[in-house]
Amino acid sequence: MARMKLHLTTDALTVVALLVASGVAWSAEPAKDVTFSKDVAPVFQAKCQSCHEPGSIAPMSLMTYQEARPWAKSIRERVARHQMPPWHIDRSVGVQKFKNDMSLSDEQVDTIVRWVDLGAPQGNPADMPPPKPVSTGLYWQAERDGYGPPDIVVASGEQTMPKVHQDEWWRPLVDIPGLTEPRWVRMVEIRPSNLPGRRILHHSIAYQVLNPENVDAVNTGTTRGFGGAANATVEDRVNRRPQLMEWAIGKGYDRYMDGTGKLILPGEKIAWDQHIHAVGEEITAGSELGIWLYPKGQEPKKRSYLIGFTGLKNGPGALDIPPNQISSTEGFTALKENTIITNFQPHFHLRGKAMLVEAILPTGATQVISYVQDFNFNWMTNYIFADDVAPAFPKGTIVHVTAWYDNTSNNKSNPDPNQWVGYGDRTVDEMAHAWMNVVYLTDAEYETWVAEHKPKSTTQDQR
Numbered sequence: 001m002a003r004m005k006l007h008l009t010t011d012a013l014t015v016v017a018l019l020v021a022s023g024v025a026w027s028a029e030p031a032k033d034v035t036f037s038k039d040v041a042p043v044f045q046a047k048c049q050s051c052h053e054p055g056s057i058a059p060m061s062l063m064t065y066q067e068a069r070p071w072a073k074s075i076r077e078r079v080a081r082h083q084m085p086p087w088h089i090d091r092s093v094g095v096q097k098f099k100n101d102m103s104l105s106d107e108q109v110d111t112i113v114r115w116v117d118l119g120a121p122q123g124n125p126a127d128m129p130p131p132k133p134v135s136t137g138l139y140w141q142a143e144r145d146g147y148g149p150p151d152i153v154v155a156s157g158e159q160t161m162p163k164v165h166q167d168e169w170w171r172p173l174v175d176i177p178g179l180t181e182p183r184w185v186r187m188v189e190i191r192p193s194n195l196p197g198r199r200i201l202h203h204s205i206a207y208q209v210l211n212p213e214n215v216d217a218v219n220t221g222t223t224r225g226f227g228g229a230a231n232a233t234v235e236d237r238v239n240r241r242p243q244l245m246e247w248a249i250g251k252g253y254d255r256y257m258d259g260t261g262k263l264i265l266p267g268e269k270i271a272w273d274q275h276i277h278a279v280g281e282e283i284t285a286g287s288e289l290g291i292w293l294y295p296k297g298q299e300p301k302k303r304s305y306l307i308g309f310t311g312l313k314n315g316p317g318a319l320d321i322p323p324n325q326i327s328s329t330e331g332f333t334a335l336k337e338n339t340i341i342t343n344f345q346p347h348f349h350l351r352g353k354a355m356l357v358e359a360i361l362p363t364g365a366t367q368v369i370s371y372v373q374d375f376n377f378n379w380m381t382n383y384i385f386a387d388d389v390a391p392a393f394p395k396g397t398i399v400h401v402t403a404w405y406d407n408t409s410n411n412k413s414n415p416d417p418n419q420w421v422g423y424g425d426r427t428v429d430e431m432a433h434a435w436m437n438v439v440y441l442t443d444a445e446y447e448t449w450v451a452e453h454k455p456k457s458t459t460q461d462q463r
Contacts, residue, residue, distance in 0.1 A: 002139055002302060023044070033118065033121075034114045034115040035123025036065045036069075037065065037124055040112060042129050044063070044068065044241075044291050047085075047104055047175050048108070049062065049063060050135070050171075054107060054134060058106070059308065062173075068448075069120055069431065072115075072116045076112065086102070086379035088373070088381060089200045094369050096389075099390070100145070100253075100255070100382070117381060137195065137358065138192075138194065138195060140217060140253075141252040141253055142187055142189050142255070145253075147255075147292060148459045149290075150290030150291055150292050151293040152176065152179070153291070154291065155287075156178055156289075157416075158284050159275045160452060161278055163279070163282045167278075169273065171273050173269055173270070174269060175269055175270075182213065183263075183293045184264075185256075185262045185264060187254065187293070188244050188253065188292070189253035190204050190288065191288055191290070191312060197283065201249075203249070204246075204247045204275070205246045205273040205274075206245070207243055207273065208270065208271075209268055210265075211267050213265060215387055217463055219307065221338060222333050242305065243306045246248070246345075246347075247311075248380035250379035251291075254382065259302060260300050260301075261302075261304055268317040271424065291405055304437045304438070305438050307435075308398050312403075312432055312433075313332055315331070318423075319422055319423040323419055323421075325407055325408065326407070327405050328405070329432055331433075333398070335395055337393075337395050338393070338394055338443065338446035339439070340440055341439045342387075342436070343384045344357060344369065345381065345436070347435055348432060349427055350377050350413045352376070352405060353375055354372060354374070355403050356373070356401070357371070359400070360400050362399040369399075388453065389453075401434050404431075407421060
């Protein structure tokens with residue numbers, strides 16, 4: 001995997017990255033004693049318990065010392081490598097300020113690593129923080145993060161997946177309940193309809209079937225280079241059924257940039273595209289779309305468009321991953337308008353390993369937007385940029401996506417490294433694109449944006 005990193009950093013930065021990944025830390029102060037009760041439990045409550053509690057999606061609970069202690073060495077490894085919590089974005093390049101940052105601080109990582117290195121002591125049980133209530137059912141992550149419950153919930157209905165079966169794609173068409181007037185959407189979230197559904201639902205896309213009056217919901221600000229006229233026709237059809245949200249395993253919500261959103265009109269419907277796969281147990285489940293609306297009188301002035309920026313310059317049919325090899329592809333998307341990019345969510349299946357997104361400016365300069373080096377199929381994390389660091393690019397910029405695949409036995413997610421792998425919707429097939437919401441600016445708006453958002457070395461990398 002070194003080849004995926006070296007082209008982005010100097011040798012010195014690479015050494016530092018390797019030391020950090022190994023759990024090495026520096027401190028100007030003498031190391032202090034660390035115990036579970038006083039130091040580690042508060043971190044677990046704040047950053048880990050929502051998944052690591054009884055009945056949730058993690059394989060074990062970390063609420064008590066007795067539950068956490070047997071996993072100490074594994075916790076140390078995952079935390080030191082920044083695999084857990086699932087926040088896999090590279091910390092040395094690209095945007096580094098986010099609205100939904102769930103990662104551990106360097107101090108928190110150091111605390112957990114030192115606790116394990118000291119033998120994982122319990123300490124005084126009286127030092128434990130008060131217990132945090134356990135979730136007993138489904139929840140909206142946005143509500144947990146303080147945004148309140150959704151204003152509208154659109155249910156797909158449910159489908160039964162047998163315990164042994166081929167992958168299925170279930171595509172019901174449903175109404176948006178209670179929509180009697182035009183409303184602007186500020187945030188969306190998709191979740192399985194029940195807890196067992198988390199196991200069978202690989203992805204779920206909510207397409208907006210437009211009222212003919214909602215013509216501006218159609219994206220016209222990007223174009224791709226492959227496929228000629230035939231591709232242009234397909235791309236136009238895709239744009240005319242815009243996506244309110246794409247959800248995949250482990251993703252949270254999409255929160256649009258302040259002052260932007262998506263308009264929904266009465267009579268519009270949601271067309272679901274749900275990929276479910278068998279897990280050795282019969283499960284009946286579907287999807288739910290939560291919609292948070294702007295208050296009346298606070299309607300935004302700009303639309304947000306969700307785009308899957310391709311990592312396949314020659315189209316899906318050209319993806320060909322040899323067995324027992326590491327390979328790569330790249331794709332290019334032209335920006336026809338001045339564009340702000342507001343988030344980054346890499347999407348692969350089981351062989352996907354790393355993704356780099358760069359902007360090739362009309363001047364020829366290149367700017368790194370985001371890079372994930374150690375992708376995890378079970379966590380399709382969405383990195384939502386803080387508004388003040390969201391990068392903006394002039395029309396004519398090319399968004400360049402480079403994707404790497406690990407089809408070897410070193411990839412623990414790989415079901416069979418001896419297989420050739422091509423593009424496809426099945427879990428055992430592969431994909432490569434970056435889901436990113438964009439906002440378009442006029443020339444005057446872009447000039448104002450550039451003047452107000454001077455580049456900072458801590459948020460973006462130029463070369």
